Amino acid sequence: MPELMIYQSKGEGELFVEQFLQQLTPIASDEVTTTVTIDANQTFQEMDGFGASFTDSSAYLINQVLDNEQRTDLMSKLFDPEDGIGLSVLRNPMGASDYARDLYSYDDLPEHETDMELTQFTISHDEEDIIPLLQKALELNPEIKLMASPWSAPGWMKTSGSMIAGELKKEYYQAYADYFVRYIQAYASHGLVTHAVTPQNEPLFEPMHYPSMLMLAEPQSDFIRNYLKPNFVRNNIDTKILCYDHNWDRPDYPLTVLEGAQEEVDGVAWHWYGGNATAQTEVHQVFSNKEVHFTEGSGGEWIPPFEQAFSNVIRTGIDILRNYSKSFVLWNMALDEHNGPTVPGFGQSTCRGIVQINQQTKELTYTLDYYALAHFSKFIRPKAVRIDSTSSQDLIRSVAFRNTDQSIAIVLFNDAEKAENVAVNLQGTDMLTFRLESKSALSIKINNNISDISVS
Structure with a gap:
């Protein structure tokens, strides 16, 4: 032997x-x-890789709660291909998600005001914690690919007038496409290339307690085909556009988007909170030239640790990869001892981060998700086939x-x-x-x- x-x-x-x-x-x-x-x-x-998200909550905990020594060691264990597990895909919210300390977009305005030219656009919020961590991650692993997904357009663009619920108004489709371009350009000015975006996180889910925006399949197809992709072309942006970004139980949604905007869409993004990973193959068989990505799956208290939860991540991860996905991305990179912070009014969170950072004791704990991801990311490297x-x-x-x-x-x-x-x-x-x-x-x-x- x-x-x-x-x-x-x-x-x-x-x-x-x-x-x-x-x-x-x-x-x-x-x-x-x-x-x-x-x-x-x-x-x-061909694989892009494995990873998680620097949500506002995760970035705050890692960048502000940990001391320098803890942060340096953690970043190495997350991203260094030799000394760590070599994570290589980061999918971040564009603005606030459910895991943020407050509600924010990159162009917030007083009620009833609008900003069609995006003169108030700024990513200053991200410059405090998120961008420094992304830059450090890229230093440790230059092969990292960055993805971005909004939980909501700025409230003034929506029927609700708020980042909570509502739909994107038709008259703001162009402004919203411009919003994506400004985000990509602003991140590029910090040396951060956006590999792919989705028009909307979980477009069929409209919760009333954190940022969300309903975007049905036909409007998403229209937005991509007639506004977002043409805007990318005009501005010489080669960032990929992935549609859907939601659960396996509605393959009809990406099929509809791809039928209406096939040339403008690069692939489909999936989540695991409903349905089965075989939906990825179902859509792939119809549109075999489109990429498949798995962009969000969170572990949490609904599956008891250790064995059941660990087994679920490994079992489902294998299924995701066997169904053509180029990426396997979990959710929060870090959460605290209360599974937060979360946006005000969210209630009790049950999600689990890749690591837990206790805000009171500053203790850092690697969760079962870290070790599950390690089984994939440590040896299946970017561009593996x-x-x-x-x-x-x-x-x-x-x-x-x-x-x-x-x-x-x-x-x-x-x-x-x-x-x-x-x-x-x-x-x-x-x-x-x-x-x-x-x-x-x-x-x-x-x-x-x-x-x-x-x-x-």
Whole structure:
């Protein structure tokens, strides 16, 4: 057996975060095994990467509550590909979301005033915490791609007159398209390139206790086709436009948008709060030239930690990747001991951050989401291409990629209620056999030299 590097999370709540060398116990040839076969000749999507969001709340906690030493160590553990888990996609709110300390857009006005020329536009709010953290993240990992999504247009553009609920008024479609251009240009002035935007976060959800904006499929198609994309072209902006940005249970929405604005849309963004990841493939089969992205999924108190919650992130992450997604992005990078801060009037939050930062004690805790993301992001690097992986037993879940250095990364999860013996075969050759505990994740990296295998 080869000597293996272990970096493993187990479903019983034990987190092995130290890397060490260990011999795996050989499995007798007559023992029943589940075979996972990797075929590098069958290829699928190219990865952008894995990540989360520097919401206003997350950025405040990391930049203002942590001390310099804590912040430096955390940023390294999040973004450094060698010393950390190498997160490479950041999807941030354009203005306030539910996880912000107050309501704000980039062009707030007194009631009944308008600003068609956006003379009051400013990203000064983001310059305090969010932009410095984005810049530091890019220093640690230059391969990071930035995405942006608004929870609401400025209130004066909407039927509600507020960032809470309402729809975008038709007469402000051009001003809103200009708003996106100003945001992209302002961020670019700080050395931050916006890789992709969506016109609206969760456009079919209109909560009354945090920023939101209803945007049905036909209006979104109209806005993208006749205002947003032409504005990008006029201003020489090559930022990608992703439609939808909502749950798997309404694939009809992106299908409608793509039918009406196919040439102007680069892909579809998905969330996991309803439906099944197979919706990604359903739309991909109709519009195979459009990118698939998973842009938001939060863990929280609705699934008990550790095993159930950890298993859910790993299991669902594998499904997301097997259904053509180029990204796997969770929600808040950091929340406090009360799962906040949240906007005034939000009530009790049940979401979980990638890390928890206690505002009273300043204690920093890495949550199960950090370790779940690590199983993907540590070895599946940007521009990796998904390759075929099949398992002889459905409860041994797998996904595999070939990195640009030609190394092969495989993520496995035992969803069975008992330990299973597993054999991983690459191109028909027995590479490795091992015992995989119930509800445990294992990530394997096979380098150019086939005998050089590391397991995470």
